[in-house]
Amino acid sequence: METELKLLVCAEVDVAAVIEEQLLPELNVNCESSQVSLFNQYYDTQDKAFRSMNMGLRVRGQDGRYEQTIKTAGVQQGSLQQRPEYNIDLDQPQPDLSLFDQQIWPEGARVAELQQQLDVIFTTHFQRRIFHLIMGQGTELELVYDQGEISAQGHQSAINEIEIELKSGDVSYLFELAGKLIQKLPLRAGVMSKAARGYQLASGQELQPEPLPGFVSLSADSTVEEAFCRALDTGLNYWQWHEQCYLETQKPKALKGIRTGIHMVSQALNLYLPMLQCSDLLDLPQRLMKQLDDWYWVDALLEIKSLRSRKGPFRKRLMKHQDFLSYLHGRYEGILREYRPVELICNKENASLQLALTALLVQKPWRQHDTAWQSPVIEHARGWLAQNWFHISQSMPRDKTFNLQHYLSAESSLDQALFNSLFLADLFGDDKREQYRAPWLDILDGIDELKLLNLLMCELEQADVEQKDSLKAWGEEKISRLVQVMEQSRQQSQQREPA
Structure with missing residues (x-):
């Protein structure tokens, strides 16, 4: 070997x-x-x-x-x-x-x-x-x-x-x-x-950005250690694949894959750290959060790209405003110049952090400290997912009317819950898996569109373009209608807790 x-x-x-x-x-x-x-x-x-x-x-x-x-x-x-x-x-x-x-x-x-x-x-x-x-x-x-x-x-x-x-x-x-x-x-x-x-x-083919996997492969007798290692390995591979993809192709979508991979690794550590307490793991969550912060600008970059695209959701309206599209092109190029993704990929901390994560997968240092890693993960999974549901219910109460900012603030909680379902869903049947995920995927899709409209409104505030007021009025109307639709979807999704 x-x-x-x-x-x-x-x-x-x-x-x-x-x-x-x-x-x-x-x-x-x-x-x-x-x-x-x-x-x-x-x-x-x-x-x-x-x-x-x-x-x-x-x-x-x-x-x-x-x-x-x-x-x-x-x-x-x-x-x-x-x-x-x-x-x-x-x-x-x-x-x-x-x-x-x-x-x-x-x-x-x-x-x-x-x-x-x-x-x-x-x-x-x-x-x-x-x-x-x-x-x-x-x-x-x-x-x-x-x-x-x-x-x-x-x-x-x-x-x-x-x-x-x-x-x-x-x-x-x-x-x-x-x-x-x-x-x-x-x-x-x-x-x-x-x-x-x-x-x-x-x-003769280029590397392509990959979609997220549906779930991490587990079995009913998988241990906490096995589940953690598979979650960590999935996230690390996703992160590194998209680094390679971006360096070879310069595809902006690959940058989103990098940030998603880092986020996935971070959430895997957050979920399993209480069960795998050892000194080798303790500084990793903070280092991963720093990495996530270094890539925070990626969402804005891709949203600007979507606004400028002839295939974007608002293309018919925005194609009438070529001066604004030209302004967005300058913003897009400026973000890439400012944040220099190639340098972020090739810096020493990035390589050192990935090496530390790889060493965890091979050396499994928690075995020297406790035996919790040996317990079946299914004994904990249902409680973890129920805790996610409770946290979402608390942060998105049914009796509270949500606006744009409420939904934008809810994104991180929903992302956390869906990463956890990706890590654990294979322990349950297809019906229960979809029952947990489907309502929140719809709301996250809506949040993505709200973020796009919110960025459009923010950029309009800075841009010196013609017909700004009419475009702002159109954007405000789109946000209002979308929030109304999402409120209906949210009320329906919270009518019953997933099993």
């Missing part, structure tokens, strides 16, 4: 020099270093049979020697990957599937047919600096720095990354070394392997 952590280099820097001149003297450990040039061909069939089996097939060439490798499906937690790996020496640079142990293949795999259909899908060629480290307690780590490129279908993508592999011993040294590297180099978590990047490059 290969256990490896990947970090991507975010800026121009002499990585090898920093490792040799700053990191290694500080570590003061036994180190053997070397350098190799590696050329790799990745194979699959035209219908991507290996990809569909969650397997990767590679032939690597180095100094006239060849090796074929199959990596099978494993576990990814943040930037840490754990995957079974099978290596066979070759006499020539073409794969021979018959040399692999038959037990590695999925049931029903027709190996001889696969052999006949193999074709090169993409290649990688890079220089690798290798540092073999003997840490405390005999732990062996391999620190490598790769620099080169992936090539597919006439397109190239740069490789500029660090990998730390645990060869033997205590995994805590792997995280300790990664933390030191983050403090000395401009790094961020690497969530896509070279193979995954190669397949994407070969497909």
